């Protein structure tokens with residue numbers, strides 16, 4: 001995985017057809033997705049349950065590019081190697097998920113993955129200040145995690161603080177929750193480069209009719225890139 005700061009659209013399969021994940025991932029990529037975002041929820045750290053490493057391993061062959069796995073689970077550490085073996089390129093853990101985020105990030109890199117740390121809306125940017133040399137990605141939640149289709153919470157002040165904290169380091173800022181063509185410019189302007197979008201990508205389409213995925217991805221990308229025009 002090479003690093004760049006170009007806008008990347010990462011469809012969240014939380015909004016895809018759960019009976020058809022492989023085809024949905026392939027369709028989203030064929031329609032212009034840069035990364036595929038996989039939301040793992042445990043019914044404990046967040047009030048919803050999705051799927052685990054076996055599903056990640058099953059969809060991996062259907063993804064040509066980056067599989068971006070967002071772990072909304074607690075505890076995390078015992079599962080890192082299993083998700084790495086399932087083919088995750090990026091593994092993101094929440095800072096709120098346990099007392100030893102430093103150890104978790106070390107374990108993610110030791111397992112051969114890029115290491116991400118996620119912050120819930122109530123967690124300040126300063127919480128990750130001492131982790132900047134240990135992460136490849138900071139995920140800023142713009143909804144309280146657990147469900148797709150929620151209203152965007154403005155975190156632009158936090159994104160700007162993180163961008164300044166990151167400086168010249170090769171660290172992505174990812175935004176997750178309520179991203180659509182209206183909110184994408186706000187977060188791109190503040191310094192985000194990876195935009196996770198579930199509902200706004202998968203709406204109106206299906207694996208039989210994937211063209212709307214492409215239209216939706218292009219609309220989000222154009223809105224985000226428009227801030228530099």
Ligand SMILES: O=C(CO)[C@H](O)[C@H](O)COP(=O)(O)O
Pocket residue numbers: 012014015037039070143144145146147148149150176177178179196197198199200
């Ligand atoms: O992590 C998530 C929820 O915890 C989802 O990735 C996120 O909410 C994306 O869904 P949508 O674009 O529909 O808001």
